[in-house]
Amino acid sequence: MNRRTFISASVGAATLASAQHILAESTRTPLVISTWDHGLPANSEALRILHNGGSVLDAVERGVMVVESDPNNLSVGLGGLPDRDGIVTLDASIMTGDCRAGSVCFVQGITHPISLARMVMERTPHVMLVGSGAERFAREQGITQQPNSLTRQARVAWEEWCKEKNYSPVINIENHDTIGLLAMDNAGAMAGACTTSGLAYKIHGRVGDSPIIGAGLYVDNEVGAATCTGLGETVLRTLASFLAVERMRIGDHPQAACEAAIKRIVSKHSNYREFQVGILAIDAAGRHGAFSIQKGFTYAVQDNLKEAAYYVK
Numbered sequence: 677m678n679r680r681t682f683i684s685a686s687v688g689a690a691t692l693a694s695a696q697h698i699l700a701e702s703t704r705t706p707l708v709i710s711t712w713d714h715g716l717p718a719n720s721e722a723l724r725i726l727h728n729g730g731s732v733l734d735a736v737e738r739g740v741m742v743v744e745s746d747p748n749n750l751s752v753g754l755g756g757l758p759d760r761d762g763i764v765t766l767d768a769s770i771m772t773g774d775c776r777a778g779s780v781c782f783v784q785g786i787t788h789p790i791s792l793a794r795m796v797m798e799r800t801p802h803v804m805l806v807g808s809g810a811e812r813f814a815r816e817q818g819i820t821q822q823p824n825s826l827t828r829q830a831r832v833a834w835e836e837w838c839k840e841k842n843y844s845p846v847i848n849i850e851n852h853d854t855i856g857l858l859a860m861d862n863a864g865a866m867a868g869a870c871t872t873s874g875l876a877y878k879i880h881g882r883v884g885d886s887p888i889i890g891a892g893l894y895v896d897n898e899v900g901a902a903t904c905t906g907l908g909e910t911v912l913r914t915l916a917s918f919l920a921v922e923r924m925r926i927g928d929h930p931q932a933a934c935e936a937a938i939k940r941i942v943s944k945h946s947n948y949r950e951f952q953v954g955i956l957a958i959d960a961a962g963r964h965g966a967f968s969i970q971k972g973f974t975y976a977v978q979d980n981l982k983e984a985a986y987y988v989k
């Protein structure tokens with residue numbers, strides 16, 4: 677049975693400069709880290725793949741597929757909350773530490789957008805496919821496109837939203853849950869995956885940070901990897917995952933790199949108290965870090981000793 681350590685650290689934008697952080701260092705590989713509570717089952721699956729001799733790329737894909745498959749998850753996969761027109765559109769990206777990347781955005785009816793992103797990476801000369809083009813590519817690859825239907829839970833929530841149709845694209849702790857998952861194998865190879873239904877009740881066609889390489893996800897075996905969750909527009913403006921990796925490249929610990937990325941977002945958005953962004957990072961030494969603007973960001977860490985650290989900030 678896994679031993680879970682529950683640690684809490686109080687942060688928040690107002691106290692960014694002086695926040696005390698409790699770090700759980702891990703130099704034991706394989707290492708898997710991912711966002712939010714659903715990170716726990718995703719990490720377990722990723723680690724299982726690695727223990728069974730799968731590649732780190734298999735591990736990150738299969739890990740997030742657990743969450744994509746969950747019909748009760750309102751922010752990842754086909755169970756996600758729809759856009760303002762009642763249509764679920766999905767974004768996903770995948771990247772390996774040798775700078776290969778694939779992503780899809782604004783896709784409908786695809787059960788596992790992360791697998792489609794991987795196919796873009798491995799079976800095309802491109803990095804990103806969008807909308808109907810990505811869906812056509814999926815069909816060509818033998819993926820069955822599901823009819824556009826909402827889960828009961830998502831429909832009820834959307835119908836409730838329709839009563840007011842109050843479009844305020846602010847992400848608070850109840851309104852987001854992208855899964856971003858980073859992993860490193862015993863040889864130090866890294867990969868990452870990020871998949872989401874994006875901002876609930878967004879304008880049809882809106883794409884967030886999750887499928888944009890450098891924004892929602894970035895991986896470089898020489899340095900480390902980072903992934904983000906939260907209000908995607910703010911992450912897009914700052915390329916926060918890329919920024920965190922580049923901070924590690926010049927010597928930052930992953931924790932310092934995450935803090936630098938969040939500080940950049942805060943410094944560029946005077947309304948930072950109104951939204952949430954969380955970021956995770958790992959480095960080539962197997963250390964990890966996490967930071968967020970607001971309290972309430974949770975994430976899961978799991979390593980070779982099956983010790984899961986589940987942080988609550």
Ligand code: ASP
Pocket residue numbers: 751851852853854872873874875883884885886904905906907908909
């Ligand atoms: N980052 C995602 C987006 O803006 C939302 C999330 O983290 O749930 O689409």
